[in-house]
Amino acid sequence: MEQPPAWLPDGWTRDDASEEQIARERGVYGPFVDSLRELVDLAIRTEVDLPVVEEAHGQLRAINDRLRERLLDGPYGVRIGPNGGRNWGNAIMGLRNAIAPPLDIQTDGESRSWCDFELGAAYEGPPTLVHGGVTAFVLDHVFGAAAGADRRPRMTGTLTMRYLRGTPLGKLHAEAHVDRVEGWKSFVVGHLADDDGPTVEAEGIFILPRWARGDQRPKY
């Protein structure tokens, strides 16, 4: 079991939760936020009468009132402890973030990452297609995961997307790999694809942040 480093950068907090506590939270928040993802979809696609939506709104307000009673001061950040790291608030990976599909990115532990996922109505841009900005959002993270497959964090330096055609909503695949490394820079290439092949190709430079270059670097 790895110990968290003595020094942590801004927004990283020490996580003293036990394995059991983390499992209990996962068991409650996971299904809750899955239902919330469904509600995000339903709010776009429902065709029930307006008074039903108004009634639902009243019920939603009551839920908000309860959950607002005790709150973190700021965003979730990253919690790091003897039982692993938690980035449950992350916009694209977060277990507790209903904006996140969430992506479940696999890596080879060295320089490759890949991810199979599905995007529904909430990610639409041009009609029937994934928003071009959402494809950039996904690729940024999958690319960062390839650059950070060695378990050292990387930040996006540059990212260039080439849109080959529209990306249909539905089942998608993204993959990336580190093409070469120069100093603190990792050059990453990859693409997003549907069943018919790539829809967006991309390349990017990812950078090992200054605070992670020493021996005290947090792994995650």
Added chain:
Amino acid sequence: MEQPPAWLPDGWTRDDASEEQIARERGVYGPFVDSLRELVDLAIRTEVDLPVVEEAHGQLRAINDRLRERLLDGPYGVRIGPNGGRNWGNAIMGLRNAIAPPLDIQTDGESRSWCDFELGAAYEGPPTLVHGGVTAFVLDHVFGAAAGADRRPRMTGTLTMRYLRGTPLGKLHAEAHVDRVEGWKSFVVGHLADDDGPTVEAEGIFILPRWARGDQRPKY
């Protein structure tokens, strides 16, 4: 009052709703989805006891059951009618989409766009910072709005982001303008900024889609 064109591309539907009906829907869905955005934030930041979250989950399920009773078959698409266009499902602009901040993008009607907005905990990537992919998501749309400021739709061809530094969560500003036009291609440049100046610079090529090049092109 403009009439919608006779032919519409895939996912665009004719909108026969009256001005009053659209205002009524806006009055119900606008506040409902604002509350839903708050719940997305609360699901990340609440620290109430787990049984309270479980109880909220039961209430949420009941809301979903009601809204699921009558549903659109697919995503929302774009509705276009004598009383304007509606892209209420759009991932970054949509009135009915809780993923969307939503952006309220201004244009000069020719070649410039800009937008002031705020991003909270739900858009976090690295602790305390906006997810790099979210900055790409926002810039893609603001850039598309500059390219399409003349009210003809443009699709992203390429987009290159240069990350100057981390973008803090909070109040932000994005702007873009068309640098030059070559045939169907608009070359757009711009940036995202906080109070201390630009955090991400970008440039992109946006393309007038084939179906929008003739006289039958839908405006929006």
